[in-house]
Amino acid sequence: MSTSRRVYLAPTLAIFLLCQIAPSAAQLSGELAAQPAEPLNPTLRRNQLESVLGKEVRTLVEEDGGRIIDLLADRSGQVRAAVIEFGGFLGIGTRKIAVDWSALRFEGDGKQTVVIVDMTRDQLRVAPEYKPNEPAVVRRLSE
Amino acid sequence: MRDWEAKEAAHASKAPSRASLRGLDWFTFFVADIQTGFGPFLSVYLTTQKWTQVDIGLVLAVGSFASLLGQVPGGWLVDWARSKQRAAALAVIGIGVSALLIALAPTFVTIVAAKLLHVGASSVLGPAIAAITLGLVGHAAVGPRLGRNARFAAIGNGLAAGVMGACGYFVSAQAVFFATAVLAVPTLLALWRIRESDVDPVRADGGISPCSASQQTATLGRLLRNPALLILAACVLLFHLANAAMLPLVGSDVTMRSSRWATALVAACIITPQLVVAAISPTVGQLAQSWGRRPLLLIGFGALPLRGALLAWTNDPYMIVAVQTIDGVSGAVLGVLVPLTLADISRGTGRFNLAQGIIGSATGIGATLSTIGAGYLADLFGSATAFAGLAASGLFAFVLLLAMMPETKPAAE
Numbered sequence: 001m002s003t004s005r006r007v008y009l010a011p012t013l014a015i016f017l018l019c020q021i022a023p024s025a026a027q028l029s030g031e032l033a034a035q036p037a038e039p040l041n042p043t044l045r046r047n048q049l050e051s052v053l054g055k056e057v058r059t060l061v062e063e064d065g066g067r068i069i070d071l072l073a074d075r076s077g078q079v080r081a082a083v084i085e086f087g088g089f090l091g092i093g094t095r096k097i098a099v100d101w102s103a104l105r106f107e108g109d110g111k112q113t114v115v116i117v118d119m120t121r122d123q124l125r126v127a128p129e130y131k132p133n134e135p136a137v138v139r140r141l142s143e
Numbered sequence: 144m145r146d147w148e149a150k151e152a153a154h155a156s157k158a159p160s161r162a163s164l165r166g167l168d169w170f171t172f173f174v175a176d177i178q179t180g181f182g183p184f185l186s187v188y189l190t191t192q193k194w195t196q197v198d199i200g201l202v203l204a205v206g207s208f209a210s211l212l213g214q215v216p217g218g219w220l221v222d223w224a225r226s227k228q229r230a231a232a233l234a235v236i237g238i239g240v241s242a243l244l245i246a247l248a249p250t251f252v253t254i255v256a257a258k259l260l261h262v263g264a265s266s267v268l269g270p271a272i273a274a275i276t277l278g279l280v281g282h283a284a285v286g287p288r289l290g291r292n293a294r295f296a297a298i299g300n301g302l303a304a305g306v307m308g309a310c311g312y313f314v315s316a317q318a319v320f321f322a323t324a325v326l327a328v329p330t331l332l333a334l335w336r337i338r339e340s341d342v343d344p345v346r347a348d349g350g351i352s353p354c355s356a357s358q359q360t361a362t363l364g365r366l367l368r369n370p371a372l373l374i375l376a377a378c379v380l381l382f383h384l385a386n387a388a389m390l391p392l393v394g395s396d397v398t399m400r401s402s403r404w405a406t407a408l409v410a411a412c413i414i415t416p417q418l419v420v421a422a423i424s425p426t427v428g429q430l431a432q433s434w435g436r437r438p439l440l441l442i443g444f445g446a447l448p449l450r451g452a453l454l455a456w457t458n459d460p461y462m463i464v465a466v467q468t469i470d471g472v473s474g475a476v477l478g479v480l481v482p483l484t485l486a487d488i489s490r491g492t493g494r495f496n497l498a499q500g501i502i503g504s505a506t507g508i509g510a511t512l513s514t515i516g517a518g519y520l521a522d523l524f525g526s527a528t529a530f531a532g533l534a535a536s537g538l539f540a541f542v543l544l545l546a547m548m549p550e551t552k553p554a555a556e
Contacts, residue, residue: 087398
């Protein structure tokens with residue numbers, strides 16, 4: 001009983017779905033014809049891109065400089081600063097600061113990319129605390 | 144002689160076995176160990192797992208909200224459970240499973256589930272330890288025994304903070320949660336050593352056996368109408384309103400002010416108070432028998448505004464570590480005297496664990512508001528003002544205690 005019902009149901013459903021898809025499929029092919037078909041981003045291979053969220057940061061003299069926890073972009077979408085969390089113990093007493101994106105260097109050491117902030121730990125620790133609700137204070141290297 | 148007094152007298156002759164008392168030592172030690180990773184460290188771990196700040200904040204908020212709601216039902220459940228050990232064992236298993244979930248599958252759904260599991264298990268485990276203690280030794284001897292519990296918990300806290308912190312720093316944040324799951328095994332073994340026959344379930348609830356429904360509501364009313372419970376709850380709320388944000392603020396200050404030794408100094412700020420608690424808790428438990436509860440509570444509550452004022456005054460990172468020893472005095476007093484006072488207040492009602500749940504809620508509300516308030520003050524006026532504000536709340540708690548809190552120690556002892 002139940003199998004026979006399914007046999008009838010399947011073609012009915014297929015026809016119903018075809019009717020729904022047909023007009024949008026026609027629209028889609030029209031749009032595709034306007035643009036030349038091309039694979040997306042052929043120049044970017046997998047090992048050339050890396051996620052930066054949660055990435056460890058080293059200071060100028062190879063000290064532990066914390067971790068990138070957020071990125072800040074301006075209205076044009078350009079990334080301007082990275083929020084770095086550092087210090088504390090067991091997550092207690094950490095500080096967050098926003099560092100100018102240009103003050104970060106990404107250097108490859110064979111397999112992995114190392115993020116180096118062009119500051120010393122002493123410069124990092126006294127930087128004003130980053131507050132999400134207020135304009136971020138961004139430190140530049142030249143200061 | 145009332146009914147529950149007769150029952151207590153009958154049990155007084157039955158001394159718990161050495162194996163059970165040893166088991167309780169190790170149980171309190173390991174419970175402190177398995178709770179360490181679930182604090183602020185969870186957000187460090189989630190950061191390493193590429194979580195966004197929004198998601199981390201959401202999970203933490205869900206956790207603290209659930210914790211506020213869970214304390215009273217947790218305590219009620221421990222009162223209701225016939226075997227306190229079984230309730231504690233399920234809670235420990237829950238914490239172990241939660242740690243495994245966190246380590247193995249840091250997706251949003253699993254972390255929320257693990258967080259809720261941990262919150263539920265903790266709301267049972269906290270009262271269950273005190274219930275097992277009271278059930279083992281009875282009211283007459285519970286003060287010194289709570290002092291001993293606080294010592295072992297403090298050693299567990301201090302050691303776990305050091306070891307887990309080093310593990311997170313040198314190995315990986317994930318390893319901390321694997322270690323937590325593994326440590327659930329010795330926790331259960333220690334619990335196993337406490338003999339079921341040594342823990343009197345009636346005594347563990349604070350007195351009478353639950354008989355009829357009408358009697359139960361009568362004793363519940365008697366507990367809730369006790370002004371001492373409400374005053375203690377208000378004092379504890381204000382205490383944690385002052386206390387909870389202090390250590391994070393201290394740590395952040397030390398991180399800012401010390402270059403080379405920041406990590407070690409923040410660790411010292413966390414571990415030093417635990418050393419003090421381990422050193423003085425048994426004495427606090429003994430003194431509670433001879434001095435009574437009130438003078439000790441006043442010392443513990445008085446130490447907090449003093450600490451806040453000193454922290455507002457000093458900038459030197461080494462001085463800050465020294466001031467943190469005062470936290471050990473408050474820690475020892477609250478760790479011993481709060482459950483002891485609750486045992487006094489709930490005596491004969493059979494609602495000891497519900498009373499603990501109520502105090503647990505007060506703690507949670509105070510701690511949550513503390514973080515929000517201190518963050519606001521520190522943002523606007525700097526950390527010295529935040530410390531002063533926290534000290535003011537602590538002073539208010541002290542004054543309320545001084546003015547209103549009665550001595551709860553029974554006259555006969």
